[in-house]
Amino acid sequence: MTAITTLFRCPVAVKASGLLTAEADLFPEERAFIRAAVPKRRAEFATARILARKALGTLGAVxxxxxxxxxxxxxxxxGYTGSISHCDNFCAVVVAxxxxxxxxxxxxxNRRELDRxxxxxxxxxxERQWAAVQPExxxxxxxxxxxxAKEAFYKCQYPxxxxxxxxQDVELAIDWMSGTYTARVLKPEWPAAVACLSGRFLIDDDRVGCGVELLPG
Ligand SMILES: CC(C)(COP(=O)(O)OP(=O)(O)OC[C@H]1O[C@@H](n2cnc3c(N)ncnc32)[C@H](O)[C@@H]1OP(=O)(O)O)[C@@H](O)C(=O)NCCC(=O)NCCS
Incomplete structure (x- = not known):
């Protein structure tokens, strides 16, 4: 998945890679945070931190x-924000x-079928009704x-x-042709600024990727 940058309209820096054996490059407090985790999680965590620092570095962050x-x-x-995602032997980080x-x-x-x-x-x-009438x-x-798409929306609204x-609290309207979607929170009390956001998606042979942003103003 090489085009993660195109999931966002604002200027972003993206770094992605397979899992790195990068624990030695962590700061002591990061190593302490992840010490008790299983090896795969430690590798994921370390990979994300290394990629995040590289991406932030391209934007001038120390x-x-x-x-x-x-x-x-x-x-x-x-002065910076971002988001992290992991899937099988793959990690991607976006910062801005x-x-x-x-x-x-x-x-x-990972591109896969979800069970019933x-x-x-x-x-x-x-959404089930919509999916049932899409091309086979x-x-x-x-x-x-x-x-x-809902996970990307959740990560964007959470901060x-x-x-x-x-x-079930979030409903999507997907435009397949443009690779875009709208995510709308079905709870009336949800803060208006993040009650409805648009996102973009990419699909390749192996993976599905989604990006959502909340722009200023
Ligand atoms: C946060 C969450 C969405 C992560 O999704 P995931 O598919 O399990 O895992 P991913 O690998 O894609 O993302 C993991 C990263 O998400 C980030 N993350 C974790 N909690 C987060 C939160 N509350 N807000 C934003 N980002 C969060 C972390 O950076 C994490 O990576 P790290 O642990 O190395 O720092 C999920 O764990 C969660 O908390 N879900 C509950 C809410 C939900 O899913 N509701 C349905 C959608 S509306």
């Missing part, structure tokens, strides 16, 4: 520790200057696309609301 918050949300240097964007959400998933239970968890009744060749990919959303 390297600092990127220890997650207690709620697992990532932290960023003052805060003056260009309030918040970013990136999600990358997962589909019922992730897709709203309206697309249908196996739609549930994982909807999953990823603003610090609020939890269930998959």
């Amino acid at each position: 390297p600092i520790p990127l220890v997650p918050r207690p709620d697992r949300a990532p932290t960023w240097p003052s 200057r805060s003056r260009d964007v309030v918040s970013l959400g990136l999600d990358v998933e 239970t997962m589909q019922e968890l992730v897709l709203t009744p309206a 060749a697309l249908r196996p990919t739609l549930p994982i696309l909807i999953f990823s 603003v609301t610090r609020g939890f959303l269930d998959f």
Whole structure:
């Protein structure tokens, strides 16, 4: 997945790679944070921090520790924001200057079919109706696309609301031809600034990727 930058309209820096054996390059507080995790998670965490520092460096940020918050949300240097996603042996990080964007959400998933239970968890009744009438060749990919699109939306809205959303709380309108979607929160009390955001998606043979941004103003 080489075109992650195109998931965003604002100026961003993106770095992506397979898992790196990069623990030695972590700051001590990052190493301490991840010490008790299993090896795969330690590698994922380290890869994300190395890629994030590289991406931030291209925007002029000095390297600092990127220890997650207690709620697992990532932290960023003052003046910058970003988003991280992992899937099988792959990690991608997007960062931007805060003056260009309030918040970013990136999600990358292995392209796969979701079983019926997962589909019922992730897709709203309206999304299931929509998926059922799409061209047959697309249908196996739609549930994982909807999953990823909602995860990207969630990551973008979270820094603003610090609020939890269930998959059934968010409904998508997908425009297949333009590779765009709108994610709308179905809870009337949700803050207006993040109650409806647009996103973009990419699909290749192996992966599905989605990006959402909240622009200033
Ligand atoms: C945050 C969440 C969306 C991560 O998605 P995921 O597909 O499991 O995992 P990914 O590999 O794509 O993303 C992991 C990264 O998300 C980031 N992340 C974790 N919690 C986050 C949050 N609350 N807000 C923004 N980003 C978050 C982290 O940077 C993490 O990487 P790191 O641990 O190396 O720092 C998921 O774990 C979660 O908390 N879900 C609950 C809410 C939800 O999914 N609702 C349905 C959609 S509306």
